[in-house]
Amino acid sequence: xxxxxxxxxxxxxxxxxxxxxxxxxxxxxxxxxxxxxxxxxxxxxxxxxxxxxxxxxxxxxxxxxxxxxxxxxxxxxxxxxxxxxxxxxxxxxxxxxxxxxxxxxxxxxxxxxxxxxxxxxxxxxxxxxxxxxxxxxxxxxxxxxxxxxxxxxxxxxxxxxxxxxxxxxxxxxxxxxxxxxxxxxxxxxxxxxxxxxxxxxxxxxxxxxxxxxxxxxxxxxxxx
Numbered sequence: 001x002x003x004x005x006x007x008x009x010x011x012x013x014x015x016x017x018x019x020x021x022x023x024x025x026x027x028x029x030x031x032x033x034x035x036x037x038x039x040x041x042x043x044x045x046x047x048x049x050x051x052x053x054x055x056x057x058x059x060x061x062x063x064x065x066x067x068x069x070x071x072x073x074x075x076x077x078x079x080x081x082x083x084x085x086x087x088x089x090x091x092x093x094x095x096x097x098x099x100x101x102x103x104x105x106x107x108x109x110x111x112x113x114x115x116x117x118x119x120x121x122x123x124x125x126x127x128x129x130x131x132x133x134x135x136x137x138x139x140x141x142x143x144x145x146x147x148x149x150x151x152x153x154x155x156x157x158x159x160x161x162x163x164x165x166x167x168x169x170x171x172x173x174x175x176x177x178x179x180x181x182x183x184x185x186x187x188x189x190x191x192x193x194x195x196x197x198x199x200x201x202x203x204x205x206x207x208x209x210x211x212x213x214x215x216x217x218x219x220x221x222x223x224x
Contacts, residue, residue, distance in 0.1 A: 031101035032122035046102035083215035144209035
């Protein structure tokens, strides 16, 4: 592989990781919409598309390994390839979480529908992923630090949502009988899992920002 071909391979790797991220963001948005609307067709489309995301991830993994093994990149290029591999892993896991959300939408019987701001959390988490991908595509270190700071806001929203679920369940128990509350527990569990998975989406966005910052500035301050 000539030097020019090698550099083009790095450019293509960045573009393809970004494209994978854009696909997953689209599927994440569809999953969140299906939670709000109960649209089973949309939820199933997200679930059915997960295998394609996994295949893309495996192809990117193969290319990263080949670039390291065959080209022995210099330090800055090695950081970029290693970061790109880790970022593709985070993107794949966001895809898995989108699939989880779609599955929750299919399983929900909507007996218990607390007003906990899931739409807002989902919108904010998706925006954070979009911004982290833009930071990776552009090598924007300042954006990476801003993304990490924004994650605290989403954590706070999730904490408030969890408290609201608990409060609403207590109110249901106070107003009804124990048997009725037992029937609500599956829905309660799904709402709590939804909050947890949206928080994890945001965490993976921070991971993408952290790996980008490492690639750009050799700075590990956001990696944990």
